[in-house]
Amino acid sequence: MKEYLGDSVYADFDGYHVILTTENGYGPSNTIALEPPVINALNQYVLRCLGNAPPTRDPVCRTDVGDGSTMYDDRPRPGA
Secondary structure (H helix, E strand, C coil), X not given: CCEEEECCEEEEEXXXXXXXXXXXXXXXXXXXXXXXXXXXXXXXXXXXXXXXXXXXXXXECCCCCCCCCCEECCCCCCCC
16 A cells, blocks of 8 residues: 655555555656565664664765765775
């Protein structure tokens, strides 16, 4: 059953994917189908943003991005 989440975003479930759509009253304009591993990654991201879970990767502040987003550096660490 499709459920309104807010900000014109709806969520639905097809038995495997969580399907997110944006709608403006004329039907879906964007659709994203999230598989379980991606849902888990999104949940972990939200928890990290809220400070409720330790990061699973080392965040690296990148000033060249310019939008304030967090980039991740997945290179092996010396001595790790």
